Amino acid sequence: MICRDAIHTKDKLYSWGISEDSLCCRCSNGIESIAHVFNECHVATEVWKEVRSRNQEYKDAMDWDGEMLHATSNYSGLSL
Ligand SMILES: [Zn+2]
Secondary structure: OOOOOOOOOHHHHHHOOOOOOOEOOOOOOOEOOHHHHHHHOHHHHHHHHHHHHHOOOOOOOOOHHHHHHHHHHHOOOOOO
């Protein structure tokens, strides 16, 4: 669903007239898009930093498109 941009984030709800704003519920510092929720929001960056540390993965964080390309190239077919 994430790869298909099929999660109803506030940017979509706002564009459909369902939400009064499109700001992120966690930080109010960005538009709540899939890229923001899963990669750009400070909450997401802290989660990913911990995941990378626990997996001893020392690559630099990338933008959302870069992360998706990395994931599909390296983890396709693997379960979490
Ligand atoms: Zn946020």
